[in-house]
Amino acid sequence: MKKFYSVCQQKICIESPFFSDENPDWKLFEIAPTDADVSIRCHIVEALPPSYSAERELGNGTFVSLGNGGACRRVDMAVHPGVKTFYNHLEGDSAQAYFTEESLPIMMDSRYMWNSVAAAQLLLPRGALFMHASYIEHEGKAILFSGRCGIGKSTQAALWEKHRSARIINGDKAGVLVTDEEIFACGLPFCGTSRICNNVTMPLGAIVLLEQGESNKARRVTGAQALVDVLNNIYLDFALPNEHQMCVDLLFRVFEKVPVFRLNCTPDERAVSALEEALGKEAV
Amino acid sequence: MSDRIYKIKPKYILREIAGEYLAIPLEGADDSATSQIIILNEVSSFFWEKLQQGTTSEQLVDDVTAEFDVSREEASADLQEFLTMLEEAGFFE
Numbered sequence: 001m002k003k004f005y006s007v008c009q010q011k012i013c014i015e016s017p018f019f020s021d022e023n024p025d026w027k028l029f030e031i032a033p034t035d036a037d038v039s040i041r042c043h044i045v046e047a048l049p050p051s052y053s054a055e056r057e058l059g060n061g062t063f064v065s066l067g068n069g070g071a072c073r074r075v076d077m078a079v080h081p082g083v084k085t086f087y088n089h090l091e092g093d094s095a096q097a098y099f100t101e102e103s104l105p106i107m108m109d110s111r112y113m114w115n116s117v118a119a120a121q122l123l124l125p126r127g128a129l130f131m132h133a134s135y136i137e138h139e140g141k142a143i144l145f146s147g148r149c150g151i152g153k154s155t156q157a158a159l160w161e162k163h164r165s166a167r168i169i170n171g172d173k174a175g176v177l178v179t180d181e182e183i184f185a186c187g188l189p190f191c192g193t194s195r196i197c198n199n200v201t202m203p204l205g206a207i208v209l210l211e212q213g214e215s216n217k218a219r220r221v222t223g224a225q226a227l228v229d230v231l232n233n234i235y236l237d238f239a240l241p242n243e244h245q246m247c248v249d250l251l252f253r254v255f256e257k258v259p260v261f262r263l264n265c266t267p268d269e270r271a272v273s274a275l276e277e278a279l280g281k282e283a284v
Numbered sequence: 285m286s287d288r289i290y291k292i293k294p295k296y297i298l299r300e301i302a303g304e305y306l307a308i309p310l311e312g313a314d315d316s317a318t319s320q321i322i323i324l325n326e327v328s329s330f331f332w333e334k335l336q337q338g339t340t341s342e343q344l345v346d347d348v349t350a351e352f353d354v355s356r357e358e359a360s361a362d363l364q365e366f367l368t369m370l371e372e373a374g375f376f377e
Binding site: 056058066071222223224225227228231238239240241242243244245248252255 | 297299301302303304305306308309310311312314319321323324
């Protein structure tokens with residue numbers, strides 16, 4: 001069975017012998033059958049295919065090996081012992097994902113699936129990045145709060161919702177689409193613990209790198225460390241040659257057009273005020 | 285100072301951003317230091333470019349003192365620190 005989705009304005013075809021009905025998030029992104037930009041084919045197999053070559057561990061139970069002009073990844077899910085997947089992505093517009101029969105229904109959970117079919121790798125050459133960030137809409141523009149797990153991304157988003165009537169588009173993840181004309185923030189069909197997941201695309205107004213602190217200070221940053229900190233919150237493992245360079249190229253274009261801030265913050269309205277003032281100075 | 289030729293092994297591309305430089309690996313990344321993006325300042329990026337070609341520490345001190353307003357003593361100390369860091373992280377052939 002084939003289903004089609006539009007993610008970061010790219011048309012994705014997923015062909016799978018099984019789709020879960022328990023993914024309302026996916027339905028928001030489903031589109032009518034079309035000529036897809038990229039395609040992902042899911043297979044149920046008794047045994048996962050062999051790796052291409054010597055594997056190296058990337059962390060989080062993911063092992064990568066290179067060969068045949070691409071990368072393949074084997075995933076042992078720590079939160080679901082025994083669930084194993086394998087996917088490969090050859091340089092180009094398609095990927096194959098392999099699941100054992102007992103793994104596929106679990107993997108069809110949106111939290112796992114979109115990270116397990118090379119979607120981020122397929123969309124990278126098309127100018128789209130997946131980012132660890134809570135995504136809010138404020139006065140027609142997107143603000144992305146980014147940073148490591150537990151830093152307070154969803155807390156800052158919730159503060160803006162409460163005190164400035166912002167709308168939370170996605171509590172944990174955001175797409176960033178780089179086009180010649182503009183940089184967009186895009187909703188993604190998956191989220192983390194926030195369970196807030198909407199399909200909204202709008203111009204990206206600012207990226208905010210969060211740091212916890214005892215005071216509230218927002219400052220614009222433009223340097224190399226800020227770019228690397230943004231890059232470290234992108235969903236890519238850079239296993240394939242040139243992926244680092246492609247991602248940095250896109251982030252250079254983002255930095256040209258979109259202000260990036262560091263926000264040292266407390267989990268209360270004072271953080272909102274500090275950022276609001278800094279955004280105002282940059283006319284965001 | 286020795287006659288040893290220092291040459292950075294992995295392939296990188298340098299990109300400037302706001303007066304700093306990023307050394308971006310051109311090969312697939314793993315957990316090792318040599319496959320991560322490295323942030324360089326103006327002087328260390330100067331060293332880096334020369335080290336990608338391969339050079340001696342003596343020559344590097346000559347080059348950097350010719351290019352920047354820095355004493356040989358200061359340049360040698362900075363260079364030694366940079367070479368040690370690269371050596372320990374496994375950058376050299």
